[in-house]
Amino acid sequence: MPRRRDIDGSTSVPTFYGAELRWKREAAGLSLEGLLEGSFYGKSYLSDIERGERRMPLDLARHADRALDTDGFFERHCEDVRRARRTGHGEYFADVLEAEKCAKTIEEWCPDVFPGLLQTPECAAAVVRATHPLSLDEEVETKVNARMERAEIFQRSHTTPAYWVILDESLITDPILPPKGMADQLSRVVELTDRRRIVPQLVLRKTAPHPFMIGSVMVMTFLDAPPLVYTESLHSGVTIDDPALVEEYRRSYDRLRAVALSPETSLAMIRTAAEGYRNGEHPNRLE
Template sequence: MSGPKDLDPSSSPRALLGAELRHAREQKGLSQAELGQRVFVSGSFIGQLEAGTRRMQPEFARMLDEVLGTGGFFMRNCGAAAKSKYPQHFAEVAESEAQATAIREYAPLLIPGLLQTAAYARAVNRGYDPTAPEETIEEWVEGRMARASLLAHPTKPLLWAVLDEAALRRETGGRAVMSEALRHLTALVRRSRVIVQVLPLGAGAHTAMQGALKLMDFEDAPPLVYLEGVRSGRLEDDPATVTQLRFVFDLLVASALSQEKSLALIEALAEDYGHAEHP
């Protein structure tokens, strides 16, 4: 490999790091699967590193330098690619969202981050950490709104959300905040920017009662699935796992209200929240 330059942290470092990885691998005559075997990961994981949809951790950087003979290049530069304004367990997910061509999400307890208003995000983050300084809360809200700016593009990514009715009925931030949040949601639906379905409480037991689910597809990298818990989460790229959880999402869609009935319910709830007094 001809001596690559150190990455400029201001110029999409993960994408540049991925391009250098692809170049170094090809110079060695290795397939993604062959390189993956040598560093104890899947070939699809190597593909995601090369596409910039996964971040390179120091332990992988060290092994890649050893296998590819890159003179410590990846170790020197993986720190720049790992910088993020998001919590550690979610940083890679937020960065992957920005490159996804399609996002399918089931949200059991709250309106998903990409669909939140600033006021709703503020209430959610305050609920997460009641003792956090106000400036910290505002930083978190700013980060969440930056993620939501993905929807400024007229068509990409496709966002298909199945929201549990419980998430819409949990009064987060007060009735005015909920009314604004649901009106924002209906506006996105009405301009055909997102697909939203509501899983009604009357649906009873269903296939995703254990938690939230996010599936992401990419143009030039294998799909990912993100499973989230309390202040934790993990990305999965195992093809069998992704296939299984895609089926879970399909079952949720089948159990949910139609798009038309979902919109009608959300609009009715927004109108209800709009009243100053609870009926």
């Protein structure tokens, strides 16, 4: 049995958990493929868990305990990883936090608020205070920091995820922040677009009826897993993986994209609105 390597217990829970799993696997003389034998998971999935980048599903934790003879250790602690990952987020959002980091593409429709991945700290704080008016300042700060950490996916290499977002005109014309805050929020969208990290489109108020007149949606695809859909209301959210229903959402999103303004026109309008707010002007309508 190889000499046990020191594992830094001060690291994050997912990183510590993954490091312990890797040590147990190597101590048992198993490769990634060897540990996965008899399971339904792939090598890259297990490698991500060992690096602390994915949580351990319960069935895989039980499989690892059997294969490594660890007396239920990984099953008992896999929920700790799940809880650690969703700090600052609702429990219902845990699957999305993991999925968006591994996504190949993310397509989002946000009719009422700028999506969390695009929010500036000021915008995030305003949304948190509006939806959780009794939250203490430190609780608001925790939630805002959690949203900023999500946006780190745009600082990674330029490969993934490809992010497409459709925004309602009201987000541009009906400010929820002071003029400078609105200018900063819109400039954030412009900056990410200029860096080729996102593709934005706008849906105008005068647009004919479309499939998503009610509700928001996030559609995610992956290289190593089936696509997922996430929908959200005020204090809850639902992750959908049923293939037929996912396909319905994707068709509806494509129809929405067809009635939206082109990415080029949308970006020009967002840029103009940002400059207007910066100069103290209020764009009442974009068209």
